[in-house]
Amino acid sequence: MTAPTLPGLEPAPTPAAAPRPGSRAARMALPRSVDVLKQIATEYGVCVRPLAMRRTDLDTGLTEVIDLPCGATREDKCAPCAKKNRRLRQAQIREGWHRDDEPLPGPEPATETQKSLILFRAHLEFSRDEAVRASQWNQVADLDEAIREVEEAIATEGLRGRVGPPHADVDEDQSDEDTGRRRKRSTKRRQDAPDLPRRKVERRTVGKTYTASDGSTYRPSMWLTLTLDSYGPVRPDGTPVNPDRYDYRRAAWDAIHFPRLLDRFWQNLRRCEGWNVQYAGCVEPQRRLAPHAHFAIRGTIPRDTLRTVAAATYHQVWWPSVDVQRYTADRPPVWDVDASAWVDPDTHHPLTTWTEALDALDDNPDAEPVHVARFGAQVDARGVMPGTTDAERTIRYVTKYITKHTGDCHKATTDRQRKHLDRLWRQLRVTPCTDRCANWLLYGVQPRKANAKLKPGRCKGKVHQRDTLGIGGRRILVSRDWSGKTLADHKHDARAWVRALLGTTTDGAQLVDDQADTAERVRHAWELARPDDPDVGPLSYRLMRSISERARWRSELLAAKDRAAQGPPDLSATQHSAQHHGEGSR
């Protein structure tokens, strides 16, 4: 925790002319007390827009209003919560990065009961198949009911996941004549395999250990940045040297499909390397407003391999052509209720349906994907040793922007930058975001599942909004076997650490889990209170109480840390994530 700068340490600028005491200017120069309250709340890590939850004790019927942190991840909503979230992400990256054991050991062996249930389920599957062949639909319905019951029993027995996908309803089974066609299409528009060596992927997620000449061992990990291709030369402020020649169309499509391209990269890398490479990182905009991605990778991979895989990786978008924009948002196609289709406003001919458009693609042997996303030549990778300041600095760098909106990472401050953003946005607005996007109607194609509610050219999809820069989905990307924990698990760890440190001295600062312990959840009923409910006080009262409690809690924690410093250490590893703990307290 950085101590607040003491007043007087920095030379105060001498005001040119102090306002007359008692004047309006003098009064306005005084800070507003409510602003100071919020500022202190932020300094103490107290949520500034808490959710009031009413907790009813089911035994006594007593109710109590408890403030829970809002849990925002962006600092323009709530800086303390966003910072707390960032600390959890940092803890997550730190814990998974240099692991030397598998985070998720294999599951325990199945019990005899579990095995017999699965066998019974298998028999039912056999009988159902026979009944379907014999068209004994009543029996199929009975068997489906039995299958449902067995699957419930399987879940109760503690087996994870479904044993198989659910059967379609009997009626659908009979009328599903489309299946054959659909299957054919999906194989024809598959992604071409990249030109890379392929190995069988081992389950291993932990990197290689190296032995130095003196016999000591070390296990370095990596840090990787993946960037998109160039759309034209840019100036240092991120704006194009020649705006007319900058390829905004490709920039927009690349941004929208960047997450899929990253997925392909990890898939290709794992196949090429032959082990289950793990990563944690985030997507954020570069100054030129194109997305790039930073990743911490567990273990090391030769730089050449990373470059080769990045160069060979691409994502093909097999969508209808968008070369000709046939309609505009001002002169759009119209919905025909009778035909239940979108039609041309003049001729009333229905527009091409999604299925027709894709079939046409399949039937055309020369068809090409409407877009192919690729990485740029710039691939930065370097090794990082566990426990070094370099490792910590890198973690801070990866998480630098995660509390900010995409559009706030690089604020446009000059006209040139604003125009660059506008041109990109104009392109993003007319680029289809998904196969269900209302923008397809501009190109004379009805999107998948077209309906009357679509607004041609005015899709509400996130990527069409100005400040997303086309980066619509999740920006934090963590592979499954990174730390073996969810963010909620990491949060729980931070709390457990505080509890262990405070020991029995928690009476002054009652810690209330927002997820609550199991016992707690049964004993109490929770409901969201409304801000104008009489038992919910004004926000300022609630903030003041939380700040006071936090201040006392913090000094207790500091004292406990001092005591622990003399005892066994090793608590420092999770310290970062725990310092701002306790937002759940009243």
Ligand SMILES: [Zn+2]
């Ligand atoms: Zn908050």
Ligand SMILES: [Zn+2]
């Ligand atoms: Zn859209």
